[in-house]
């Protein structure tokens with residue numbers, strides 16, 4: 377069982393988040409990756425389960441550089457990221473963050 381307790385968290389509002397877990401595992405998330413994995417109801421519905429994924433639009437009117445305006449701790453178990461696109465309802469529990477760790481090791485363990 378992996379640890380979902382962070383030992384150290386480093387947040388860069390313009391590049392991403394790095395977490396070192398108590399079991400020594402190291403996770404690095406880009407902002408885009410975190411935004412794409414927002415666990416809130418709005419985003420998970422938008423991603424959908426049955427709907428065909430829309431191809432990435434090459435020209436997006438609202439395209440601007442994704443940044444975080446801030447991060448707030450939510451109790452002891454989660455972080456809330458405040459995105460510069462106005463989205464602030466995503467509460468990323470450490471369990472969720474550990475579960476979406478993008479490293480090769482975690483991906484191979486899961487599949």
Ligand SMILES: [Zn+2]
Pocket residue numbers: 414415416417418419420463465466
């Ligand atoms: Zn969301």
Ligand SMILES: [Zn+2]
Pocket residue numbers: 401402403477478479480481482483
């Ligand atoms: Zn990992």
